[in-house]
Amino acid sequence: MIPVTTFKGKKVGLFGLGGSGLATAQALVAGGANVTAWDDNPDSVAKATAAGIATADLHHVDWGGFAAFVLSPGVPLTHPKPHWSVDLARQASVEIIGDVELFVRERRAHAPDCPFFAITGTNGKSTTTALIAHILKTSGRDTQLGGNIGTAVLTLDPPKADRFYVVECSSYQIDLAPTLDPTAGILLNLTPDHLDRHGTMQHYADIKERLVAGSRTAVVGVDDSYSSLIADRVERAGTKVVRISRRQPLADGIYAEGSVLMRAKGGTSSPFADLADIQTLRGGHNAQNAAAAIAACLAVGVSEKDIVNGLRTFPGLKHRMQPVARQGEIVFVNDSKATNADAAAPALSSYDRIYWIAGGLPKEGGITSLTPFFPKIVKAYLIGEAAPAFAATLGEAVPYEISGTLEKAVAHAAADAARDMEGPAAVMLSPACASFDQYKNFEVRGDAFVGHVATLEGVTMLI
Secondary structure (H helix, E strand, C coil): HHHHHHCCCCCEEECCHHHHHHHHHHHHHHCCCEEEEECCCCHHHHHHHHHHCECHHHHHCHHCCEEEEECCCCCCCCCCCCCCHHHHHCCCCEEEEEEEHHHHHHHHHHHHCCCCCEEEECCCCHHHHHHHHHHHHHHHCEEEECCCCCCCCHCCCCCCCCCEEEEECCCEEEECCCCCCCEEEEECCCCCHHHHHHHHHHHHCCCCHHHCCCCCEEECCCCCCCHHHHHHHHHHHHCEEEECCCCCCCCEEEEEEEEEEEEEEEEEEEEEEEECCHHHHCHHHHHHHHHHHHHHHHHHHHCCHHHHHHHHEEEEEEEEEEEEEEEEEEEEEEECCCCCHHHHHHHHHCCCCCCEECCCCCCCCCCCCHHHHHHHHCCCCCCCHHHHHHHHHHHHCEEEEEEECHHHHHHHHHHHHHHHCCEEEEECCCCCCCCCCCCCCHHHHHHHHHHHCCCCCCCEEEE
């Protein structure tokens, strides 16, 4: 835990007592703050009270005494309308911040020079965050991984010299971190997302820009117009910018040329790393993720040798295009995190012969957007509630069976792939659906897939 000492002896209001909210309250208390916390969920309030956190309905407290108001990132700050607690804080002119802001203040207070990576973007931020942390760890550095990737940032070890922090930041977290100042800030890309919470695409982009604008070195993907303009603005303001691209050569920066990542300086380029044989970094989207990781690690002095070794040994992000087993020329891929068609597209684009396990609780739009990838699919194995609708979309374009259950789909796909005489193939769970018709969440579904694969005869598990 990181005790939040910067509010020692001060009164702090807090709303939102889910996982990260409760951890934030405990970190504030550990640092000596006088916390008053609340949540709209009575169960969360009861859990916090049992953990020793002082709770009170914030409708009925003296806001004038608060030095700050800490809001959980899942609670609306601006859109579709501010939460009632936000209105009360603004009426009392109390600063509204989040857990990432508390972290950066603690870092500045106790170890301002310890390296800090902050990663954001519409897509790819979790993989990039995990990849940077892996490169640092395999090079022998003391590495802390947290943030939006699933570990509350204030549950990490306290800042100290030579301790490296790798923190994934959502737009919600950035919006609550006005003094965010990473050593290396990474903005991967921007496409429309979370507009229900940010109102417009421009407002969403403005929030993301704050992360790189406050960075010592800004690593920015320039394959979309919003991010490219951000790179230009941040550079004009005096920040060092390293541009990355998966689609175009660059005069300066890191870019992809097929599977090879090129390092360019002053118009001269040279190969840095080849991703062709790295199963966990297949696809153009992962070329962008790897380019960002390379640029960020170079910015803090990691050697080329250590970076390349980290790329080659990266185990992948669990449930996201994760190779979990092999059987001869067949690779079994767990992409359970692909809970809609757009999320399934990267995995389908990365293999040429696919035995595709898809289905679950359907999302709006189904799988019609995946039609360009149908030629890659040897056969589909359909499960869950979406099976009939997916079958109708596949029609005569792709052979399919309605397997019903994941266990049956794995067994049938593996057997069919074993008879495939036309070269390497992938048995892939990339459902393009939510899991809730058959599983508690995508993690449980992915673990079930791995479990079923492990029972197959002749497979070599990779995890």
